[in-house]
Amino acid sequence: MNTLTFSAILLAGGLGAGFLGALSGLGGGVVIVPLLTILFGVDIRYAIGASLVSVIATSSGAAAAYVKEGFSNIRIGMFLEVATTLGALFGAFLAAYIAPNVIAIIFGVVLLTSVYLSFKQKGDFPPPEKPDRIAQHLRLAGSYPVGDGERSYEVGNVTAGFGLMALAGALSGLLGIGSGAVKVLAMDQAMRIPFKVSTTTSNFMIGVTAAASAGIYLHRGYLDPGLAMPVMLGVLAGSMLGARMLMQARVRVLRLVFNLVVLALGIEMILNGAMGKLL
Amino acid sequence: MTPSTSQHESSRRDVRLEQVLGNLLRAGVLTAAGFVVAGAILLLLRTGGARVRDYHHFVPPEAQLRSVPGIFFGALTLDPRSLIQFGMLVLIATPVLRVAASLVGFLIEHDLLYVAITAIVLAILIFSMAGGRGL
Numbered sequence: 241m242n243t244l245t246f247s248a249i250l251l252a253g254g255l256g257a258g259f260l261g262a263l264s265g266l267g268g269g270v271v272i273v274p275l276l277t278i279l280f281g282v283d284i285r286y287a288i289g290a291s292l293v294s295v296i297a298t299s300s301g302a303a304a305a306y307v308k309e310g311f312s313n314i315r316i317g318m319f320l321e322v323a324t325t326l327g328a329l330f331g332a333f334l335a336a337y338i339a340p341n342v343i344a345i346i347f348g349v350v351l352l353t354s355v356y357l358s359f360k361q362k363g364d365f366p367p368p369e370k371p372d373r374i375a376q377h378l379r380l381a382g383s384y385p386v387g388d389g390e391r392s393y394e395v396g397n398v399t400a401g402f403g404l405m406a407l408a409g410a411l412s413g414l415l416g417i418g419s420g421a422v423k424v425l426a427m428d429q430a431m432r433i434p435f436k437v438s439t440t441t442s443n444f445m446i447g448v449t450a451a452a453s454a455g456i457y458l459h460r461g462y463l464d465p466g467l468a469m470p471v472m473l474g475v476l477a478g479s480m481l482g483a484r485m486l487m488q489a490r491v492r493v494l495r496l497v498f499n500l501v502v503l504a505l506g507i508e509m510i511l512n513g514a515m516g517k518l519l
Numbered sequence: 520m521t522p523s524t525s526q527h528e529s530s531r532r533d534v535r536l537e538q539v540l541g542n543l544l545r546a547g548v549l550t551a552a553g554f555v556v557a558g559a560i561l562l563l564l565r566t567g568g569a570r571v572r573d574y575h576h577f578v579p580p581e582a583q584l585r586s587v588p589g590i591f592f593g594a595l596t597l598d599p600r601s602l603i604q605f606g607m608l609v610l611i612a613t614p615v616l617r618v619a620a621s622l623v624g625f626l627i628e629h630d631l632l633y634v635a636i637t638a639i640v641l642a643i644l645i646f647s648m649a650g651g652r653g654l
Contacts, residue, residue, distance in 0.1 A: 242567065247567075297552070300544040319636055322639050447613070448614040453647065461577075463607055468603070
């Protein structure tokens with residue numbers, strides 16, 4: 241295959257992944273690594289490098305649109321980014337020492353978990369019973385627009401949220417994904433932050449988290465220009481298109497299909513890793 | 520318990536700050552994509568017909584494409600792969616810039632606690648951009 245054809249195929253693949261990732265809310269990052277490794281036999285280190293820059297592009301590209309709605313909470317985001325960036329450094333550090341087939345197995349498990357999380361009942365959890373003391377010291381409480389006014393909220397269990405965020409960061413640095421699902425879990429389930437605030441703040445945090453491991457990836461050579469170029473451009477264009485479509489499209493069937501694809505890829509990753517194919 | 524009025528005001532200011540930051544991020548991504556597209560066109564014009572590189576085995580690209588100064592000087596000579604890497608650097612730098620801008624925002628609000636928190640995040644990001652020495 242010549243370079244032009246290869247780039248065109250990857251561009252189209254990235255476009256589809258970004259598009260479906262934005263529509264399903266799973267993010268395009270989760271399918272890039274399995275697609276590159278399983279379909280094209282790309283070494284998993286190149287794959288996670290290309291995936292991570294796509295994640296940054298998606299997060300930053302969408303941020304302007306999300307922010308206008310006034311849902312995200314910059315204090316919560318910044319405080320939790322201490323946990324995600326430290327976790328991301330640790331994950332990127334681990335990536336150099338864990339065998340590629342073991343990384344593939346971990347990846348598969350994360351894919352299966354994210355399918356499970358996306359099918360779980362979504363929505364607002366009851367607000368915290370009593371405000372968290374750390375949250376009060378850090379002034380994390382906020383408000384968001386509803387209909388004609390503002391609704392204020394308190395923030396619960398900061399310690400658990402911080403711990404889950406460190407885990408989200410480590411997975412992001414190890415696997416080259418945004419780990420938005422774990423970030424939302426930390427905010428909405430552990431800290432009892434309203435769902436809408438959790439998802440928009442999570443999207444804002446994904447880029448910063450990914451940047452913390454991207455620098456290390458670059459110096460290690462995980463970022464190959466020939467491979468990262470078509471993938472990143474495709475995912476960026478696809479996710480912008482998907483975000484625009486989200487307003488009008490009936491996404492239920494698409495979401496189901498995408499989840500099935502992710503499920504299949506997760507099983508394939510685990511099998512490949514277990515049989516040492518990706519070594 | 521409802522948040523005090525001052526908390527509401529600071530949350531309003533935060534929203535304005537967020538809007539500036541959101542636009543900064545979008546501008547950063549579009550700039551990055553511009554460099555990547557420019558590099559891609561030059562790369563495909565020169566080597567589009569050549570056999571695709573072997574990605575089955577991990578061989579890190581040459582050192583020039585893995586260091587910030589190397590990429591910078593390569594991009595100045597319009598080397599296609601350096602241009603793409605430069606776009607990637609701009610992309611990675613965009614969220615870092617967002618954190619730096621938040622730091623300025625919290626300084627203007629005299630919010631020293633959040634100046635400190637933001638400075639920690641920024642330090643971690645700069646450590647990574649510098650190659651994460653020791654990691």
